[in-house]
Amino acid sequence: MAAADARVLHNSNKLALRLLPCDVVARVAFAGLEAFQAELEIGRRLAEIEAPVASVEPRVEPRVYERRGFVVTFWTYYEQAPQELSPADYAKALERLHAGMAKVDVTVPHFSDRVAEAQQLVASPDRTPGLADSERKLLSSTLRGQRREISERASGEQLLHGEPHAGNLLNTKSGPLFIDLETCCRGPVEFDLAHVPEEVSECYAGADEELLRACRLLVLAVVAAWRWDLDDQLPNGKRAGQELLGALRAGPPWPALDVVMYRARVP
Numbered sequence: 001m002a003a004a005d006a007r008v009l010h011n012s013n014k015l016a017l018r019l020l021p022c023d024v025v026a027r028v029a030f031a032g033l034e035a036f037q038a039e040l041e042i043g044r045r046l047a048e049i050e051a052p053v054a055s056v057e058p059r060v061e062p063r064v065y066e067r068r069g070f071v072v073t074f075w076t077y078y079e080q081a082p083q084e085l086s087p088a089d090y091a092k093a094l095e096r097l098h099a100g101m102a103k104v105d106v107t108v109p110h111f112s113d114r115v116a117e118a119q120q121l122v123a124s125p126d127r128t129p130g131l132a133d134s135e136r137k138l139l140s141s142t143l144r145g146q147r148r149e150i151s152e153r154a155s156g157e158q159l160l161h162g163e164p165h166a167g168n169l170l171n172t173k174s175g176p177l178f179i180d181l182e183t184c185c186r187g188p189v190e191f192d193l194a195h196v197p198e199e200v201s202e203c204y205a206g207a208d209e210e211l212l213r214a215c216r217l218l219v220l221a222v223v224a225a226w227r228w229d230l231d232d233q234l235p236n237g238k239r240a241g242q243e244l245l246g247a248l249r250a251g252p253p254w255p256a257l258d259v260v261m262y263r264a265r266v267p
Contacts, residue, residue, distance in 0.1 A: 001019070001022035001024060001059055001060065002021055002022050003019040003020070003021075003022055003024075004020065004021065005019070005020040005021075006018070006019055006020075006026075007020065009025065010167075011233075011235075012233050012234045012235065013029075013231075013232070013233050013234070014027060014028065014029045014180075014182075015027070015028040015029070016028075018077055022059075023077050024057050024059070024074050024075070024076070024077055025054075025057070025074065025075040025076065025077045026072050026073070026074055026075075027072065027073045027074075027075065028070055028071070028072050029070065029071055030069065030070060030071075031066055031069050031070060031071050035182040036064045036071055036073045036182060037063075037064050038106070038108065038182070038184070039073070039180075039181045039182040039184070040056060040062055040063065040064065040073055041106065042104065042106055042108075042159075042181045042184055043055070043056055043075075043181050044056055044062060045104050045106070046097075046100050046101065046104060046181075049100050049103060049104075050100075051096060051097055051099075051100025051101070052093045052096050052097055052100075052175065052176055052177050052178060053097070053100075053177055053178050053179070053181065054075055054076060054078065054170065054177045054178070054179045055075065055076045056073075056074070056075060056076070057074035057075055057076055058076070059074075060074050075179070078170050078172040078173075078174070078177060079172065079173055080170065080171055080172060080173075081171045081172055081173050083171075084171070085169070085171040085176055087197065087199040087200045087202070087203050088203045089176060090166075090169065090176065090196065090197075090200045090203070091196075091200050091201070091202075091203035091204045091205075092203075093169070093175070093176040093177075093178070094161075094164055094178075094192065094193075094196065094200070094204060095204060095205065097161060097164070097178055098158065098160070098189050098192070101158060101159040101160065101161075101184075102158045102159065104159055106159065106184075108159060108184045108185050108186055109185045109186070110185060110186050110187065111150075111160070111162075111185045111186065111187030111191050112147055112151060112187075113185070114162075114185060114222060115143055115146075115147045115218065115222060116147075118139075118143055118221070118222045118225035118226065119140065119143050119144070119225075121225045121226070121228070121229055122136055122139045122140050122143065122225050123136075123140065127229060127230055127231075128225070128228040128229060128230070129230065130228050130238070130241075131228050135245055138245070138248055138249065139221055139224060139225055139245075139248070142217065142218070142221040142248060143218070143221050143222065143225070146214055146215075146217050146218035146221065147218065149214050150187075150188070150190075150191070150211065150214050150215060150218060153208075153210070153211050153214065154187070154188040154190075154211060155188075155208075156188060157186050157187050157188055158186065158187075158189070159184060159185075159186060160184060160185055160186065160187055160189065160191055160192045161178055161181065161183065161184060161192055162183030162184050162185045162191075162192070163180065163183040163195050164178060164192050164195055164196060165195045165196060165257060165258060166196070166197070166258060168180045188208075188211060188215070189204075189207070190207055190208055190211040190212040190214075190215045191215045191218075191219070193207055193212050193215065194212060194215035194216040194218070194219040194256075194257065195219060195257055196256070196258070197256050197258045197259075198256045198259075201256075213252075213253075213254060216254045216255075216256065216257075217248075217252075217254045219257055220244055220247055220248055220254060220255075220257065220260065221244075221248060223240075223244060223257060224241055224244035224245055224248065227240050227241030227244060228241050234266065235266065236264050236265050236266050237266075239264045239265065239266075240260070240261055240264035240266050242264075243260050243261075243263045243264040244260055244264075247260050
């Protein structure tokens with residue numbers, strides 16, 4: 001494939017580029033810090049059963065390429081549809097994704113493993129030096145309490161996207177497609193719903209509202225821990241960290257993640 005130009009689509013802890021004139025998406029990360037192989041396998045298997053996910057680029061071998069300390073995977077580029085995606089269509093796409101994921105048997109981390117990683121961050125002042133003692137205590141108690149409550153309350157678990165927020169959903173001319181499957185984990189569907197706007201979760205059939213509220217609080221705390229990591233590269237990440245801590249201190253009702261990130265002007 002010919003690539004004379006690279007346009008940045010997203011730049012955070014991972015880099016997404018649109019390569020031209022071959023018109024393909026390249027996802028790039030430092031070698032050793034990626035979960036790209038599992039993402040490729042999950043994406044391939046979901047595409048086979050026509051789940052709403054972006055496809056691996058068919059013109060190259062579907063594998064992880066390593067060059068000069070970086071790893072790269074290649075994906076199909078999709079033109080965005082001109083109209084805005086409605087909350088109902090967003091919810092239907094997520095329902096279809098979950099239905100497809102329930103048919104895929106792969107080994108992925110449990111959602112509680114991600115919580116444990118956040119707990120380790122909070123417990124390590126050398127990795128999160130910007131956290132005050134009171135903030136560290138708030139995050140630690142929230143992560144511990146909500147992890148336990150969700151594990152006790154959840155009645156069913158399956159493969160999840162892990163972060164199906166609007167930034168990981170493309171509204172294409174062929175319909176909505178989810179991207180960035182490296183965050184897949186196992187857990188209740190309410191964990192995924194905690195990442196989407198409230199008007200979307202309201203359209204999702206059969207959600208356990210009490211479990212969703214518990215997951216929403218947990219997600220706020222987990223994302224807050226990530227934002228205080230010294231290695232975090234999210235644009236406006238520290239401002240987002242402050243907003244997330246403010247939402248936790250304010251108490252219920254817990255806002256949806258997109259509301260807090262909008263306040264922080266996170267792109």
